Amino acid sequence: MTTTPVRDDDFLRLDQQICFSLNAASRAFNGLYRVVLKELGLTYPQYLVMLVLWEHGDLPVKKVGEHLRLDSGTLSPLLKRLETAGLVRRERSALDERSVVVGLTGEGTALRERALRVPRRIAAATGFELAEIDDLRTRLDRLTGALDAAALEEPPGPGPGSE
Template identity: 50%
Template sequence: MTTSLPTDPQQALRLDNQLCFALYSTSLAMNKLYRKLLRKLGLTYSQYLVMMVLWERDGLTVSEVGERLFLDSATLTPLLKRMETAGLLTRARAASDERQVIITLTPEGDQLRQQAAELPQSILNASQCSLDQIVGMKQQLDALRDSLMKSA
């Protein structure tokens, strides 16, 4: 089965026909749900993403965290400063290269991992999708992101 964009310019420009709007509005809905769930942890969605990266591997540089999250250091640094002030992580210059800043979880930041462990199941439940559906959508979105990044 082949599909194509509508040839009628009026249909091609309809908001409901746009992949970008479907992704955008879904992202808004997902962020709204996460905002509600993360309130218990005292985290914003951006902070939660940083925490997940550090829970996978602690002691990363700012640039390594940024690469994982597709964020530049100008965006990431203020976020990390707020998280340090909140006692979730520490930032320290690397002994081997003072240009690099190493991000390390505090015990308080590491402890949040246990509380956050219930979030994936909450998201799955809210989605009303099967695990197989979620895995398939994630794979498709990863492939779409990779293709778009190559074209950007």
């Protein structure tokens, strides 16, 4: 361990920096997407769902959730809105009646053409080089992995091997 000695007091301020910065960046992204996606009639999470469907084709709700780290509590109402908008269809799977398969309608498929313009506008807005974006993405993914792992270890007991 290369733990640099830092007083809790200082740490509390450092902490605010990183968690807050990440939060702010995420919301700033969201704000820009809101503007750009408005003309497509999509919210940012809806756009993410459409990206998944455009890339992978028809998928059960479960699979969509795995791609986006979202559960049915979030996806069910969201997909219902996409269905109302005429972009997707939902049908019970014949093979497994528990599963609901989400598929693109013609309109949903067609929307992809208009969505192709979105990423360039977003990327341009960041002012970052592609390489830097990629580097940032790598670090963030590593961070996410570490945080998820930690969240699983935190709740049960404060030490190794209780219960």
